[in-house]
Amino acid sequence: MRIIIIGGGKLGISLAHHLVDEGHNVTMIDRSETVVQKSMDTMDAMFIHGSGVSANTLKEADVQHTDIVIAATVSDEVNMLACLTAKRLGAQYTIARIRDPEYLNTLSFLQKELSIDYAINPERATAREISRMLRFPFAGSIETFARGRVEMVDFRAAEGDPVVGIPMKEMYKKNRQLPQVLFCAVERGTEIIIPKGDFIIKPGDRVHVVSDVETITRFFTALGKGMSTIRSVMVMGGSKIAFYLVSMLVRMKMKVSVIEVKKDKARRLADALPGATIIEGDGTDQELLESEGLADTHAFITLSDRDEENLMAGFYAAQRGVKKVIVKSSRDTYSSIMHNMGLDSIISTKAIACNDILRVVRSRSSRANAAVERMYRLMNGQAEALEFIAQAGDKYIHVPLKDLKIIPDALIAVIVREGLVKVPFGNDTIEVGDYVVVISRKAGLSALGQVFR
């Protein structure tokens, strides 16, 4: 596909790398000559120095023959205008990043009027993911499928857990009380494994399990990880994510305090979020954290713009025994360091936005039926969890799974039919309209048909 990316910031560059790797023709437009120069050496894409709202620049990028235009500059307004201009000049499909809370209520109207085909708000998506993580404090991350009916949750296996030390095929013979979930992927060191029957979980592994929401909850109760509820939350940094998150948490009747170092920003937050306590101060200042009651808080979330500050504050909170620590970091290289040092819940706005856009690009570039509906990337893309809806006319419909040849390193995790979630066995079939969740180590799947040989 021919893709134009406007804006070479963190998101733009990361997207460009992934899209080039997936074989697309990428042209990037940025106003900074240095960004253009630097990226030109490392990426097989075309770079144009100029403004994405200028019709001339867009024409130079051959916008009239472009399939997808992605506007990801820092400014929402530039993104909207760029999409409008691109669309008028003949672009097929436009994606804009719009993240200012000001536009929240008028978004659908703006989208229609400005011919933006898809608007993403990574900050809001991040906030939503964090609020989900707070409901299941034991989990490193929670991803949802099939309109929220299915969840994929990961946890770190510890010594003494009933799932440790037993081959997969004997898991439920030995643990009869354990609710049946599917063990779909295991991260060990820098490797990701899709477990087969002989696989044995070791302490320290990060285990991803998938099932319907209720079974997942019972599974963790049985594991003894329980549902220790979180009632008080401390947030460091009054960013946009913090705004979206705190409004969600206040609605969930949680006690929330936000620490923001800039006075005017703190005032604006206090005005917009009357249900929360806003504290003006430096979130890396340990004395301040203690005096605001860090020791009694159930969860500590670092959302400042600087990864390093988030990291240090996160370590401090974890060391002080806060039950749930969530750290925002946009650098992929940091996440493995943090995992090694025991911080399991890392959240990256960039990755969330990136996954979402990659999924849209994939489903648009796939001419086949049953294009990807949702996509999550595990361990920097070493494996992917994808959701499809089975379509009439495809070969795999109504064929028992044992008669279908599945590509290596892929796994059909669950099938959801008429609201019922099922971990499939050999005699089960896929029917029209089913949600199908697939875990795969092969990157780039864009349609359900590609899972079968």
Added chain:
Amino acid sequence: MNYKLVFRLMGRLLLMEAALMLPSLAVSLIFRQGDTLAFLEAIAITATIGVLLSFLLKPERDDLTARDGMAVAGLSWVILSFFGALPFVLSGAIPHVVDAYFEAVSGFTTTGSTILREIEHLPKGVLFWRSFTHWIGGMGVLVFTLAVLPKLSGRTSHLARAESPGPTFSKLLPKMGDTAKMLYALYFGLSLIETACLLLAGMNLYDALIHTFGTAGTGGFSNYNASVGAFHNPLIEWIIGVFMMLFGINFAVYFHLVRKEKEPILQSEEMWIYLSIVLVSTLLVTVSILPQYGAFFTALRYAFFQVTSIISTTGFGTTDFNLWPLFARALLLLLMCMGACAGSTAGGIKTSRVLLLSKSAYRDLEHTIQPRKVAVVRLEGKAVQESTLAQVGVYLSLWVALAISGTLLVSLESSDFVTAFTAVLTTLSNVGPGLNGVGPTENFAAFSPAAKLLLSFLMLAGRLEIYPILLLFAPHVWRKN
């Protein structure tokens, strides 16, 4: 430097070169003049080493820094020329290794300077290979490798950048591989048109191909001692003259032409300046040589051919311009230094650099009159970065420094200043003939092996625009990382 990856790259390149020798092998089989065995041996040697290098070593990482990419480009041209010299030596056409290397470098860098006193008696297969190296070298071997081979490394665009001439490098299409394919398609198409024209003008297929290779790569090797003059055919001279001019134009122009995009072509300042220089120089030379030839159209024909031949850095000849008046010779010498457009197959400093230098000189002049005026240098309607201007200045200084120090070294053994000076200029600009002792009817055979190696170095420096070749002398590049 990531040695394993570099070796692998060299291996692929040698395999490619072995494959590129196949057409010459076929020619030698058709004419059967005793050079078939030489080609078989050359192909066997090149391919064997190529296979060994590309399949025995497994690089752990596939990254190539920009600096390494530059050095790799330089290195690959040195090695390519070495193996390209094999058919010359093995067939006995050019027995001395240094001579053969000079001839191969002159071929690949599309210079067209020769050490051969007598060309016509050589086997046709060898002559075909000699001219074919022009065609390969014109658009660049690395670009070709990028076009036909699956990607070796994610970061190959600086390889192509090191090889393509001009102050700035811009892709035509988002993917390097697609850009390379597009460039070669245009190159191939234009070459095909020229061959067809030459056939229609009465050349036989062999001669038509040899002269198309010479024109397309802007090289200048002919299979006749008298070069294009041997045909005594004004039509052929006009055809080759026009095509030499066309191959001196930035290939991006043809890209837009094929896509029927008018605006970028009209905006191509460099092309219009280049064409105007061709026009004005032709007229000036015509007037200058008119007394010598009497008839205006004869003078015009000779003038046009020589001007396009020199400005496009081809170096074909229809007449001995060494006998022309001093003004005409001096003008040709200036055109020799300037060369044609960036992004074409021509050598020299490039029209766009000369244009940028004159514009910034004019701006600086303005600045002394109106010190507070803020002025931006523009090229093709776009503001040029100050860093680019600085680079152009540095490039010119390096070019002049090479020309001066080269002249100094060559004058150790040459008795005539003009010979020494123009020998250096013509090799550095990849033109071919110079004046006096290296004039159109003379050759480079008289130089010592040391001088021939120096001139080979200058040809490579000129073709790759200096940096990739100079980098090979930096110890830093060779350090393992």
